[in-house]
Amino acid sequence: MSAEFSPNSGSLAEARPPPGPLRPVSMTKRSKAMSALPQISVVVPAFNEANSLPTLCRRIDQILTHELGETYELILVDDGSIDNTWDSIQRLTEQFPVQGLRLSRNFGKESALCAGIEMAQGEVVVSMDGDLQHPPELLALMIEKWRETGCDLVEAVKTRAQNEGTVSRLRARIFYKVFSVLCGFDLSGMTDYKLLTRSAREAWLNMPERTLFFRGMTNWIGFHRETVQFQVPDIEDRHSRWSFTGLLRYALRNITAFTAVPLYLFAFLGLFFLFPAAILALDTLRRWFQGVAVEGFTTVIILVLLVGGLNFIGLSVLGLYLGRVYEEVKQRPRYIIRARTDQ
Template identity: 30%
Template sequence: MDKPILDIVIPCYNEETVLPMTAPLFLKKIEELIQEGKISLDSRIVFVNDGSKDKTWEIIQDLSKKDIHFQGVCLSRNRGHQNALLAGMMEAKDKCDITISIDCDGQDDIDAMDKMVDEYLAGAEIVYGVRSRRDTDSFFKRFTAESFYKVMHWMGAETVYNHADYRLVSAKVLKEFSNFKEVNIYLRGMFPLVGFKSTCVYYERKERIAGESHYPLRKMLALAFDGITSLSIKPIRIITGVGIGISFLSFLLIVYALISYFMGSVVPGWSSSLIASCFIGGIQLISLGVIGEYVGKIYLETKQRPRYIISERTDDEECKGD
């Protein structure tokens, strides 16, 4: 069996502080795996510049000139972490046998790649990197993250608990995954839909090496909501159930009002009427908001706009130099 070609796909957004520190670590890992005879000499590290506003792309260009293992693609504008990751994997799928996606900040344990490659050589097509614990997270982040995975499971979405976007995926899986054309993507929940043999590798996450996280609470909530609306229609079914329940309670109140009227014991109830009106109005607005979110996603899907546009590749510059 030929040694597999590995592409490590790394999305980058304003990482000029941390990239010079983590790039040598990724290169060292590639060289170790090559020396151990697990992967091919043609393996690469593919950086995806997600429309950074700092010197991230210049650093990637400089790295590609210094070592043949470094490659880079630049998106025409910022498209978000998930689209940048997808762009890197789609670029790699025809040039390698396996990809490992990992963030640039050095928090994910790079040494877990050894176990991932071993699992691939043993027959797995997808290997999920799963956090064994969340000691480095604040209580709030740990609580919200774990709650999110539980909610996703309750919603019927197939996700891997405590898995983010650190995973090994074979080219065979990526070629099938390329048939998924939706714009509203949530990769953590979409790869289980593809199928194929999969397994998990557990690791401990570290503190960020340098710089600040580019995933504040606002972006985390947006990603969570994208994941729910991308993978489940249960919120709409919940709205239907709530509507049926409220309708039943309203019917009981009507019966009670009629009985009270005919018995002559009607008492003006301004407070109860106001509370009921506000409650029903609030439920209606929330329901319209959730339904509107799904309608908006359908609207975006029908436009069939590209999920990302690649403006430059370091390979293009090398061709110009030749």
């Protein structure tokens, strides 16, 4: 089951009554609301998002407070930003029910998400990006879907990105296809924009690995899930921060952290070359006993180079997995908190 949100109309696919005028909520009322456990926790990892966070907070507050009447907390995690993101978060705590975390360095989006989700106290947790590519207006549909179906996960699936180039779209398709074949989970169109109930949240937090892949791990835990669809809005002056080498590292990191299938593939390749090698060896011995000169030196060279190349690739894959094991056995924390706004 899925529903769709279009950023062009600024509303849900099924028309809802127009919202009333935006009325300011006093910080006294906000403090009372935050003293009790909130219904909704929204977790937003942010890296150099000082300009977009104020707009994001206003739009989230419009939806959750003024349209839905929900009590909520907004957890903003500064993932080692080098701009004034932390200053922006501190100012936003005076206007909205914001809790801010500042990590000691850039640990990566997955670790920042983990820090925010561990801090969340709401009945449900919503994870979303801070660059406005995840429309806050979709929150209403996600919450409605959760309450109507009683599901444990609501996943926002993007139908298309208006400003996504052909090369970026092709790279994403290749990654999702390879991941699907190797891991058995189809993540096509999936995003980190998700709603998790307390059960799903606890199941995810109980997974102890240090190398995190939020999209894959939330699919692995199972549970009853529903989807809603949305179009990624076209944001001016917004360009992808991912280079080709960065995407390649991201793909290798997540695949090797999520499945051991590549190791089995090289085991099967070894068996595949074992039988032709055995046949060739027997034929060579037969010719030697018959006193017939063995021809085909070029073929031997090609086979040696091919097998040698496969050996190097296999050793590289093995090295990647050993690196994952090394990171896990060190038992270093997923993140380190430098500062909090509530302290």
